[in-house]
Amino acid sequence: MNATRYSMPGPDAELIDELLVEQIDEGSRVIDLGCGDGRLLDRLRSDRNCRVLGVELGEAEVTAVIGRGLPVIRADLDQGLGDVPDDSFDTAVLSQTLQQVHSPTTVLREMLRVAFRALVVVPNFGHWRVRLNVIQHGRAPVTDALPYEWYDTPNLHVCSMHDIRDLVKQLGMTVVREIPIIGGRPVENAWWANLRADSALYLLERASE
Amino acid sequence: MAIEVSATDPPDDGSVGIIETQTVQLFEPPASLTLAGGGTLDAVTVAFETYGTLSPERDNAIFICHALTGDAHAAGRRVGDPDSLGWWDDFVGPGKGLDTDRYFVICANVLGGCQGTTGPGDSSPEPDSPWGLEFPFITVDDIVSVHAALVKHLGVEKLLAVIGGSLGGMQVLEWAARFPDTIGSAIVLASGAKLTARGIAFNAIGRRAILVDPNFNDGNYYGTGEVPRFGLGLARMVAHLTYLSEASIEMKFGRRLQDGDRFAYDLARETEFQVESYLHYQGKRFVERFDANSYLYLTRAMDYFDLAATHGSLPEALGRTDARYLVVSYSTDWLFPTSQSREVVSAMVEAGRDTTFLEFESPYGHDAFLVELDQLAAVVAPFLEQTLESQRGAG
Numbered sequence: 001m002n003a004t005r006y007s008m009p010g011p012d013a014e015l016i017d018e019l020l021v022e023q024i025d026e027g028s029r030v031i032d033l034g035c036g037d038g039r040l041l042d043r044l045r046s047d048r049n050c051r052v053l054g055v056e057l058g059e060a061e062v063t064a065v066i067g068r069g070l071p072v073i074r075a076d077l078d079q080g081l082g083d084v085p086d087d088s089f090d091t092a093v094l095s096q097t098l099q100q101v102h103s104p105t106t107v108l109r110e111m112l113r114v115a116f117r118a119l120v121v122v123p124n125f126g127h128w129r130v131r132l133n134v135i136q137h138g139r140a141p142v143t144d145a146l147p148y149e150w151y152d153t154p155n156l157h158v159c160s161m162h163d164i165r166d167l168v169k170q171l172g173m174t175v176v177r178e179i180p181i182i183g184g185r186p187v188e189n190a191w192w193a194n195l196r197a198d199s200a201l202y203l204l205e206r207a208s209e
Numbered sequence: 210m211a212i213e214v215s216a217t218d219p220p221d222d223g224s225v226g227i228i229e230t231q232t233v234q235l236f237e238p239p240a241s242l243t244l245a246g247g248g249t250l251d252a253v254t255v256a257f258e259t260y261g262t263l264s265p266e267r268d269n270a271i272f273i274c275h276a277l278t279g280d281a282h283a284a285g286r287r288v289g290d291p292d293s294l295g296w297w298d299d300f301v302g303p304g305k306g307l308d309t310d311r312y313f314v315i316c317a318n319v320l321g322g323c324q325g326t327t328g329p330g331d332s333s334p335e336p337d338s339p340w341g342l343e344f345p346f347i348t349v350d351d352i353v354s355v356h357a358a359l360v361k362h363l364g365v366e367k368l369l370a371v372i373g374g375s376l377g378g379m380q381v382l383e384w385a386a387r388f389p390d391t392i393g394s395a396i397v398l399a400s401g402a403k404l405t406a407r408g409i410a411f412n413a414i415g416r417r418a419i420l421v422d423p424n425f426n427d428g429n430y431y432g433t434g435e436v437p438r439f440g441l442g443l444a445r446m447v448a449h450l451t452y453l454s455e456a457s458i459e460m461k462f463g464r465r466l467q468d469g470d471r472f473a474y475d476l477a478r479e480t481e482f483q484v485e486s487y488l489h490y491q492g493k494r495f496v497e498r499f500d501a502n503s504y505l506y507l508t509r510a511m512d513y514f515d516l517a518a519t520h521g522s523l524p525e526a527l528g529r530t531d532a533r534y535l536v537v538s539y540s541t542d543w544l545f546p547t548s549q550s551r552e553v554v555s556a557m558v559e560a561g562r563d564t565t566f567l568e569f570e571s572p573y574g575h576d577a578f579l580v581e582l583d584q585l586a587a588v589v590a591p592f593l594e595q596t597l598e599s600q601r602g603a604g
Contacts, residue, residue: 053564059567068595069599082555084555084558085558
């Protein structure tokens with residue numbers, strides 16, 4: 001399981017990459033946690049001229065990142081980012097990975113230690129299909145967006161958009177932007193987002209002192 | 210600089226073939242080599258080998274820094290000696306980790322060594338008198354100064370990569386700090402920015418064994434027909450143990466006995482267990498190829514190496530070059546544990562350098578960088594390829 005744990009390319013991976021790239025400043029320093037084969041980093045380097053670093057656990061994925069000529073550190077996010085000094089990046093990215101780590105709070109704190117801003121994309125288990133699935137069948141949900149059986153899934157944590165907001169608040173971080181992704185499209189300020197969104201992108205910052 | 214292949218001995222086994230070690234005199238008068246420890250050397254002989262062909266652009270050269278007891282003979286065989294495969298032959302050759310079909314690879318014996326480059330066993334300016342302990346103190350800085358001078362002599366302004374493991378990795382780090390503009394990438398294997406206290410302690414035991422050997426004679430044993438073989442052998446036995454892991458020793462020997470399955474109840478039999486026999490063999494073989502004085506000088510150079518202390522701080526030392534860094538550690542290496550690599554990686558990231566780091570799972574301890582060569586090649590080959598591509602793109 002470890003080999004693929006941090007790279008779960010969903011059907012809308014390209015859309016999410018696109019959305020992430022839009023949030024990142026030209027020439028900034030970006031660290032991508034759970035970077036998979038380095039697809040997003042490659043775009044950030046070529047389209048945004050960013051100085052990038054990937055963090056990935058899977059050996060095959062790490063080799064793929066090296067094959068793209070990109071820098072990468074092999075590490076387990078649950079062990080923290082001890083190698084990465086404070087404030088060494090402008091933005092830390094964590095795409096479709098927060099629900100897969102043992103300690104989401106540790107990872108979020110680490111992100112805002114090494115970078116001033118964090119971009120986090122999380123699947124929304126509050127989606128109405130998931131809820132309906134649970135009510136109708138009385139079983140752990142399996143949907144297109146969440147196609148795993150409960151006993152064989154990389155998703156260790158089940159959370160909705162409401163849950164993420166609560167956690168972020170509890171950690172003393174600020175949600176600067178929240179973009180629900182509904183039907184494969186980013187819809188900012190969507191009505192009933194927690195019912196309709198498949199996933200959501202959050203731009204987090206350290207709370208101002 | 211083409212490789213030398215004899216017609217009778219074609220390279221048919223994926224090796225670079227027959228290789229002759231070359232020598233060159235550097236720092237000849239009026240020049241001289243001023244050493245970091247204060248001494249000077251007027252002229253230094255350097256033994257080196259090259260494999261592959263330097264490109265017309267002179268942009269495909271890779272320098273290998275060998276470890277404590279290595280030599281210039283990294284790959285191929287020596288003339289007339291089919292058993293003389295180079296120490297990194299599985300990693301250096303056509304289609305291998307350092308692909309000699311694509312790269313021009315250089316390896317040189319270190320200053321202070323005993324395999325062709327000037328060291329304590331060579332004649333001092335006094336006629337017919339070897340240096341012995343009169344040889345000036347040398348440091349990793351000095352070793353790198355000589356390597357860099359050799360590279361320049363070979364007509365290479367900028368190396369594609371400098372690579373090395375253990376003491377070789379220390380040379381790579383020092384190179385990045387001292388000659389930042391002469392390298393496109395730096396590959397550091399199973400190494401660190403300084404030796405741990407435990408590493409110094411093991412070196413101390415090795416030196417002690419040599420110094421108390423009755424044949425040591427204050428280092429003046431050349432030409433007597435006797436060398437401090439017990440001391441040097443013992444030093445090697447201790448050091449060899451630090452290169453293995455608990456798992457690799459168990460795998461290789463366990464508690465198996467050398468002959469039969471009963472204890473001999475004889476204390477004079479020193480090779481009863483297989484692991485004992487192996488260590489004695491390692492000690493004995495080492496004495497045949499290594500000089501005790503060189504061992505003293507080089508282990509001390511290793512003890513003294515402290516990149517942060519020499520250059521202010523690690524980010525300061527490692528941030529001077531634009532070179533891409535690749536750092537590799539091994540999970541069971543206790544001589545240079547992964548924490549040592551993490552320390553330099555952290556400094557590289559802090560300095561904003563292009564940094565790649567992996568810890569490989571391996572049971573082979575510190576020796577893994579000499580053994581686990583397929584997994585290393587899988588990472589080093591694309592790293593070099595991308596580095597060359599980006600250099601050519603930028604040029």
